[in-house]
Amino acid sequence: xxxxxxxxxxxxxxxxxxxxxxxxxxxxxxxxxxxxxxxxxxxxxxxxxxxxxxxxxxxxxxxxxxxxxxxxxxxxxxxxxxxxxxxxxxxxxxxxxxxxxxxxxxxxxxxxxxxxxxxxxxxxxxxxxxxxxxxxxxxxxxxxxxxxxxxxxxxxxxxxxxxxxxxxxxxxxxxxxxxxxxxxxxxxxxxxxxxxxxxxxxxxxxxxxxxxxxxxxxxxxxxxxxxxxxxxxxxxxxxxxxxxxxxxxxxxxxxxxxxxxxxxxxxxxxxxxxxxxxxxxxxxxxxxxxxxxx
Amino acid sequence: xxxxxxxxxxxxxxxxxxxxxxxxxxxxxxxxxxxxxxxxxxxxxxxxxxxxxxxxxxxxxxxxxxxxxxxxxxxxxxxxxxxxxxxxxxxxxxxxxxxxxxxxxxxxxxxxxxxxxxxxxxxxxxxxxxxxxxxxxxxxxxxxxxxxxxxxxxxxxxxxxxxxxxxxxxxxxxxxxxxxxxxxxxxxxxxxxxxxxxxxxxxxxxxxxxxxxxxxxxxxxxxxxxxxxxxxxxxxxxxxxxxxxxxxxxxxxxxxxxxxxxxxxxxxxxxxxxxxxxxxxxxxxxxxxxxxxxxxxxxxxxxxxxxxxxxxxxxxxxxxxxxxxxxxxxxxxxxxxxxxxxxxxxxxxx
Numbered sequence: 001x002x003x004x005x006x007x008x009x010x011x012x013x014x015x016x017x018x019x020x021x022x023x024x025x026x027x028x029x030x031x032x033x034x035x036x037x038x039x040x041x042x043x044x045x046x047x048x049x050x051x052x053x054x055x056x057x058x059x060x061x062x063x064x065x066x067x068x069x070x071x072x073x074x075x076x077x078x079x080x081x082x083x084x085x086x087x088x089x090x091x092x093x094x095x096x097x098x099x100x101x102x103x104x105x106x107x108x109x110x111x112x113x114x115x116x117x118x119x120x121x122x123x124x125x126x127x128x129x130x131x132x133x134x135x136x137x138x139x140x141x142x143x144x145x146x147x148x149x150x151x152x153x154x155x156x157x158x159x160x161x162x163x164x165x166x167x168x169x170x171x172x173x174x175x176x177x178x179x180x181x182x183x184x185x186x187x188x189x190x191x192x193x194x195x196x197x198x199x200x201x202x203x204x205x206x207x208x209x210x211x212x213x214x215x216x217x218x219x220x221x222x223x224x225x226x227x228x229x230x231x232x233x234x235x236x237x238x239x240x241x242x243x244x245x246x247x248x249x250x251x252x253x254x255x256x257x258x259x260x261x262x263x264x265x266x267x268x269x270x271x272x273x274x275x276x277x278x279x280x281x282x283x284x285x286x287x288x289x290x291x292x293x294x
Numbered sequence: 295x296x297x298x299x300x301x302x303x304x305x306x307x308x309x310x311x312x313x314x315x316x317x318x319x320x321x322x323x324x325x326x327x328x329x330x331x332x333x334x335x336x337x338x339x340x341x342x343x344x345x346x347x348x349x350x351x352x353x354x355x356x357x358x359x360x361x362x363x364x365x366x367x368x369x370x371x372x373x374x375x376x377x378x379x380x381x382x383x384x385x386x387x388x389x390x391x392x393x394x395x396x397x398x399x400x401x402x403x404x405x406x407x408x409x410x411x412x413x414x415x416x417x418x419x420x421x422x423x424x425x426x427x428x429x430x431x432x433x434x435x436x437x438x439x440x441x442x443x444x445x446x447x448x449x450x451x452x453x454x455x456x457x458x459x460x461x462x463x464x465x466x467x468x469x470x471x472x473x474x475x476x477x478x479x480x481x482x483x484x485x486x487x488x489x490x491x492x493x494x495x496x497x498x499x500x501x502x503x504x505x506x507x508x509x510x511x512x513x514x515x516x517x518x519x520x521x522x523x524x525x526x527x528x529x530x531x532x533x534x535x536x537x538x539x540x541x542x543x544x545x546x547x548x549x550x551x552x553x554x555x556x557x558x559x560x561x562x563x564x565x566x567x568x569x570x571x572x573x574x575x576x577x578x579x580x581x582x583x584x585x586x587x588x589x590x591x592x593x594x595x596x597x598x599x600x601x602x603x604x605x606x607x608x609x610x611x612x613x614x615x616x617x618x619x620x621x622x623x624x625x626x627x628x629x630x631x632x633x634x635x636x637x638x639x640x641x642x643x644x
Binding site for chain 2: 093262
């Protein structure tokens with residue numbers, strides 16, 4: 001039983017990071033119709049920048065966290081302006097390949113600057129675990145779940161209340177109508193990339209605090225697909241729910257199936273779930289069904 | 295200089311669909327093939343090695359182009375399908391002792407069955423959803439390579455004998471060159487011809503408008519699966535050739551990175567063009583080799599370069615994809631056509 005609860009807790013932590021990543025992915029997809037294969041690299045770059053600031057320049061963690069967010073926002077903003085802006089209206093394969101190309105470039109830049117070895121964050125959170133109902137839970141887990149929750153709440157408020165957030169939702173639901181209402185659609189496109197990069201960087205920083213970082217961090221970007229397919233590609237609620245479900249399922253599979261087959265189930269299980277979802281309910285739990293005409 | 299009329303004077307559909315539009319192009323292509331058969335006598339082993347890689351890549355790229363470029367079904371699983379072909383060939387030759395000329399087509403057929411199976415979701419899924427499904431297929435098949443040890447040998451892989459024909463072992467770059475070239479030519483020609491048949495036209499119509507195609511009597515299920523099977527057959531043949539070339543088959547040769555490489559070949563070469571697949575394959579195979587030789591040359595001046603050359607290769611690869619998509623989205627084949635059109639009218643091109 002304790003094993004089971006531990007798996008659930010780890011799953012929730014990883015799942016909340018998936019949720020952040022998926023939130024970024026969904027934002028971009030909703031607003032700009034771009035399928036972002038470079039989501040994991042945005043996470044990786046964020047994690048490395050924050051680590052670099054903390055370790056090499058001795059910036060306090062909270063400050064480097066904020067600087068990273070600003071940097072990520074700028075990076076996302078300009079990626080859209082420079083690369084994705086030209087791809088509007090191109091076939092989906094071109095857009096997919098462009099983001100794949102971007103992901104290669106980002107990965108290469110990170111490797112050139114920081115090498116491929118695993119690096120760890122300095123001790124930011126105290127290592128003494130929380131004791132809850134007889135279970136010891138690592139402090140960084142609690143903090144990451146809390147931080148992710150805060151971010152998710154902040155973003156929901158942003159979309160519900162702020163002017164820019166409402167404009168973003170308007171663009172997502174109908175670009176032409178938004179344009180004729182005087183919303184600057186181009187700005188919204190760039191903004192959504194910026195915000196997506198920010199949420200990914202947050203995920204990357206917390207992931208780095210849990211496990212340390214290396215360039216395999218970018219594999220997280222591909223895990224975002226099971227999450228968004230399960231939740232529904234264009235649903236923000238779906239991204240969060242899907243992230244948690246996939247994170248927990250993945251850890252349960254790792255805990256219970258791996259010993260039977262000798263490992264690897266954790267990596268593959270989300271994709272098996274995804275295939276099942278694609279076959280049964282391709283638009284996911286909360287997605288809108290696309291209607292096609294000749 | 296002008297070897298073709300500067301207008302289009304075809305009077306029948308047969309003429310329009312001819313393989314060689316003019317006698318001159320026929321002569322050129324035959325001369326090119328003859329040259330291909332004679333170059334290995336003048337080239338060193340390294341160049342032959344690169345050529346062999348190119349031939350294998352051309353087969354895989356033509357296959358992927360039939361699926362993605364002609365039928366419009368995006369696949370991120372070409373790498374895994376090549377792996378299926380390689381393991382199938384390895385297993386057949388190790389367990390049943392089949393000679394390569396049976397094992398390679400058999401591996402192709404096995405891969406075709408695999409491909410058709412993983413193509414079943416394509417009936418319900420389109421575009422993005424399909425590409426994600428093939429991504430899942432890639433990961434699941436890769437998992438199979440590692441875990442199904444009784445067939446694949448797990449992480450250590452399979453080690454097979456060189457192909458041999460009537461007692462002669464194809465164990466050098468030189469002898470393999472002819473095998474790879476011959477198979478590559480047959481497969482490319484088959485690809486070109488397939489696009490001139492009913493099936494080829496059906497593929498194009500599915501790509502352009504699948505609802506209209508269905509309304510005009512094209513069985514979507516059948517032709518989509520056919521496209522998957524044909525494309526996987528090509529991947530399987532390429533993979534089994536690779537197996538006979540390296541004789542060691544391990545899972546890390548068939549990762550998602552390979553799938554991405556093949557997609558980039560057809561993007562850079564030109565979607566929906568057999569010639570484009572060839573250009574793209576040549577380009578993507580040569581690119582890292584050029585970078586490598588540059589780093590070997592410059593490594594003397596900048597010793598750090600040799601350590602990061604792997605990352606530089608990946609970065610340049612990504613950059614090339616981005617630049618092509620931004621500035622020449624139709625690929626190298628469009629440039630080729632422009633050059634050809636220019637010389638057609640030379641010296642009176644405006």
